[in-house]
Every structure is written in structure tokens, then in C-alpha cells.
Amino acid sequence: xxxxxxxxxxxxxxxxxxxxxxxxxxxxxxxxxxxxxxxxxxxxxxxxxxxxxxxxxxxxxxxxxxxxxxxxxxxxxxxxxxxxxxxxxxxxxxxxxxxxxxxxxxxxxxxxxxxxxxxxxxxxxxxxxxxxxxxxxxxxxxxxxxxxxxxxxxxxxxxxxxxxxxxxxxxxxxxxxxxxxxxxxxxxxxxxxxxxxxxxxxxxxxxxxxxxxxxxxxxxxxxxxxxxxxxxxxxxxxxxxxxxxxxxxxxxxxxxxxxxxxxxxxxxxxxxxxxxxxxxxxxxxxxxxxxxxxxxxxxxxxxxxxxxxxxxxxxxxxxxxxxxxxxxxxxxxxxxxxxxxxxxxxxxxxxxxxxxxxxx
Ligand code: SF4
Ligand code: SF4
Ligand code: FES
Numbered sequence: 001x002x003x004x005x006x007x008x009x010x011x012x013x014x015x016x017x018x019x020x021x022x023x024x025x026x027x028x029x030x031x032x033x034x035x036x037x038x039x040x041x042x043x044x045x046x047x048x049x050x051x052x053x054x055x056x057x058x059x060x061x062x063x064x065x066x067x068x069x070x071x072x073x074x075x076x077x078x079x080x081x082x083x084x085x086x087x088x089x090x091x092x093x094x095x096x097x098x099x100x101x102x103x104x105x106x107x108x109x110x111x112x113x114x115x116x117x118x119x120x121x122x123x124x125x126x127x128x129x130x131x132x133x134x135x136x137x138x139x140x141x142x143x144x145x146x147x148x149x150x151x152x153x154x155x156x157x158x159x160x161x162x163x164x165x166x167x168x169x170x171x172x173x174x175x176x177x178x179x180x181x182x183x184x185x186x187x188x189x190x191x192x193x194x195x196x197x198x199x200x201x202x203x204x205x206x207x208x209x210x211x212x213x214x215x216x217x218x219x220x221x222x223x224x225x226x227x228x229x230x231x232x233x234x235x236x237x238x239x240x241x242x243x244x245x246x247x248x249x250x251x252x253x254x255x256x257x258x259x260x261x262x263x264x265x266x267x268x269x270x271x272x273x274x275x276x277x278x279x280x281x282x283x284x285x286x287x288x289x290x291x292x293x294x295x296x297x298x299x300x301x302x303x304x305x306x307x308x309x310x311x312x313x314x315x316x317x318x319x320x321x322x323x324x325x326x327x328x329x330x331x332x333x334x335x336x337x338x339x340x341x342x343x344x345x346x347x348x349x350x351x352x353x354x355x356x357x358x359x360x
Contacts, residue, residue: 005039012036012087014045016057017102019109027109030054031098038088042080042101043071045087046113058112066227069162073113074102079164079225082113104167106176120176121163124183128206132190135197143195156189156235158228165222165232177211181222181232184213188235191242203243207251213239214255245347254298260285265323267338270331274309275320278302 011033019027032049043061050057059082061071066084073082076093077100090099107115135143165181172178179187187206190196206212213236222232243249244256261280265273280286283295290299299306309315326334 005037007038009035009037010087012045012091013098014049015098015100016046016049016112017100018057018112019103020058020111021109030057036087038086038091040087041083042073042075042085042087042090042099043082045099046082046101058110058114060114067160069160072104072115072162072164072167074100074104074167076100077102079104079167081162081164081227084227104163106167106169106172107163115163115167117161117163120180121161121166121182124166124180125161125186127179128183128187129190129198129202130183130186132193132196133198134195145194149192149194153189153192156185156192156230159185159226159230160228162227164225164227165230168221168225170219170221171215171217175211175215178215179206179209179212181216181236184216184239185230185232185235188239191239199242200247200249203239203247204249206239207243207249207253207255210253212253213243214251214253214258241347254281257281257283257285257289261289263338267335269323270326270334271324273319273323275315276323278306 012035013031013033016030016032017027018030032053034045034048034052036045036048041064043059043064046057046059047061050059059071059073061083062068063070064083066081069081071082073080075082075085075090076095078093082101087099091097094100101113103109103113103115107117107120110116159182161182163182165185166172169178169181172180184206187202191199191202196202203213207214216233216236218233218237220233223234226232240255240259243251244259248256250256258277258281261277262272264285265276265280276287279290279295279299281289282298283289283292289295306315310317
């Protein structure tokens with residue numbers, strides 16, 4: 001069989017989302033058929049349609065080599081770089097053989113496939129102070145930095161600011177004020193850099209912000225969306241681990257207590273004891289947490305969720321009194337994992353991207 005780049009041109013049907021907010025008209029779908037070799041990109045297909053059929057089609061691009069991050073769109077509903085998506089692959093992923101191209105989500109559309117990156121993405125990047133606040137005194141020559149530390153931040157440095165993760169972040173969809181995956185990955189770039197002098201201040205700021213590191217819901221969408229394997233969610237989890245594990249930052253969002261309650265309950269019972277999780281997250285990590293004064297107010301505000309959990313059987317009145325039980329040997333096996341991790345002299349984590357090994 002011929003290699004993809006040896007195959008002759010074929011016809012590809014494109015269905016593009018068109019919208020011009022200034023026109024006052026509603027968005028609509030526009031279809032064009034282009035002819036290109038199957039290994040060519042979706043970007044080339046859009047540019048051919050623009051060139052041959054309608055010069056008013058709006059798309060942003062520059063490098064055409066997956067470097068500049070300007071051509072982020074959605075192809076068949078998934079975030080992608082148009083210049084880095086082959087037509088044959090896009091066609092095989094299409095519902096009805098027609099390649100569907102839309103603007104990215106969570107950002108306002110300027111025109112057709114172009115979204116306003118300034119309004120959302122860049123504003124959030126600026127929010128995290130995206131530059132090094134160097135330790136003083138600055139050495140006359142270079143800082144000497146441990147190799148592992150630089151390797152660790154290299155993953156976030158691979159970000160090309162395309163906004164694909166922002167486009168698909170489920171937390172941002174619900175709460176547009178959430179700082180978001182790209183900006184928090186950028187924050188880790190400096191939090192993880194041993195030359196930066198403001199690790200605590202940065203983390204405290206991001207932990208105390210109600211729309212900061214504890215607003216992420218671990219949905220993995222940003223991990224799947226990222227064309228550069230930056231793993232934004234992994235960077236957010238690192239920020240949390242350093243904030244809670246190293247600096248013991250107790251945040252207004254109950255994130256630190258929630259994490260402590262979760263791990264303690266699983267360690268003690270082998271499974272999560274759901275009925276205890278909220279009271280401990282609010283009042284402190286013990287059975288008496290529910291009697292702490294701040295817990296009462298918070299529990300009252302969570303009453304609708306508690307009632308829903310009871311109605312859906314996620315929590316039963318009996319489950320509120322007693323934790324789940326698992327066989328003794330299984331509980332021992334769970335606790336052995338804790339012992340192994342907790343007996344390590346220090347937390348050692350290099351990212352998967354660089355080391356090729358799983359996180360420890
Ligand atoms: S894992 Fe967190 S940051 Fe990433 S898309 Fe989901 S909610 Fe957003
Ligand atoms: S983290 Fe990945 S998806 Fe998000 S902006 Fe950077 S390169 Fe794009
Ligand atoms: S045009 Fe630069 S990343 Fe696609």
C-alpha cells in the first residue's frame with residue numbers, strides 16, 4: 001500500500017461553523033469540497049476553501065508546523081491544531097464522512113474559527129505572574145540548578161499557548177472565572193523552578209483563590225486536549241501537593257482538609273466513607289470535625305447536596321453511622337501501599353513526559 005504522502009489527491013468535504021458577531025446574524029454551517037492529498041492538514045483544506053470558494057472564511061494560522069499555537073479549532077468536536085491534523089485521520093473520525101470544523105470553546109468567537117484568546121486565555125496567563133521572580137542576590141554568572149528540577153519544569157515549557165486545554169476544560173465551562181489549565185500549568189513552570197523566590201506566595205495566592213488550584217475537577221479533558229503533552233492537570237496536582245504537603249497551606253476552599261480527610265478515610269477503612277468526608281473537609285480531619293464551629297455553617301449550606309446524595313443512595317443513614325467494610329486482607333493491602341509511600345524520605349516526582357517513568 002502506498003505511503004500516506006504518496007497517495008494522490010482526494011476530495012474531502014468540510015463543514016465549517018461560520019459566525020460573524022458584527023453581522024447580527026446567527027451562526028450557521030457552511031460546506032465546501034476541497035481536493036488535496038490525504039496527508040495534508042485540515043488547515044490546508046480550510047485555506048483551499050478560502051482561496052477557491054469564499055475569501056471571507058476566518059481562520060488564524062502562522063507557522064503551519066504545530067509550533068505557534070495559533071490554529072486551535074475543534075475538529076469533529078475534539079480540540080485540535082488544524083495544521084497538525086491530517087485530512088485522512090479527520091475524515092475517518094467524522095460522523096458522516098464530512099469533516100466538521102468549529103471554533104474552540106470557552107472563548108468568545110471573533111469570526112468563524114477565530115476566538116478571542118486575549119479575553120480568556122491570555123488574561124488568565126497574566127493572572128499567574130508568568131515570569132521568574134529571581135532569588136537574590138542574582139549571581140554574577142548563571143544560577144546552578146539541579147538537572148532534575150529543570151527536567152521537571154521542561155514539560156510545562158513545552159506549552160505553545162494554543163488554548164486547546166482551555167477550550168475543553170469542564171470546570172471553566174461551569175465557572176469561567178476558574179484560572180484554568182494553561183495558566184496553572186504556566187504557574188507550575190515557576191513554582192517548580194528552584195531559582196524562583198516566591199514559591200510560597202504564588203501557591204498561597206493560587207490556593208486561597210476560590211477559582212484557583214482547588215477548582216479543578218480532575219476531568220482529564222485538558223490532558224487529552226493538549227497537543228504537546230503538557231499534562232496541565234498533572235501540573236495542577238503538583239501545585240496542590242507542594243501547597244499542602246510542603247507548605248501546609250490551609251485554604252479557604254477546604255481543599256487541604258478535603259485531601260487530608262479523603263486519604264485518612266481510605267487509609268483507615270480501605271474505602272471512602274462518604275458520610276464523613278464533608279464534615280471532615282469543613283471542620284478538620286477527625287470524627288469530631290463535624291462539631292467544629294465552621295463546619296456547622298458549611299454543612300448547612302451543603303444540605304441540598306446531602307439530601308440529593310441520600311435520595312440517590314450514594315449515602316445511606318446506616319453508611320453515615322458506620323464506614324464500609326472490606327475483607328481484612330484487602331484492608332491490609334491498602335494500608336501497605338500507604339506505608340510504602342509514607343516511608344519514603346522525600347517525595348520524588350519526575351514527569352512522565354521526560355522520564356518515561358510513572359510518577360512516584
Ligand atoms: S482536569 Fe481540571 S483543569 Fe483540566 S480540563 Fe478538567 S477541570 Fe479543567
Ligand atoms: S497546555 Fe497544551 S493545550 Fe494548553 S495551551 Fe499549552 S500546549 Fe495548548
Ligand atoms: S499554524 Fe502554528 S500551530 Fe498551527
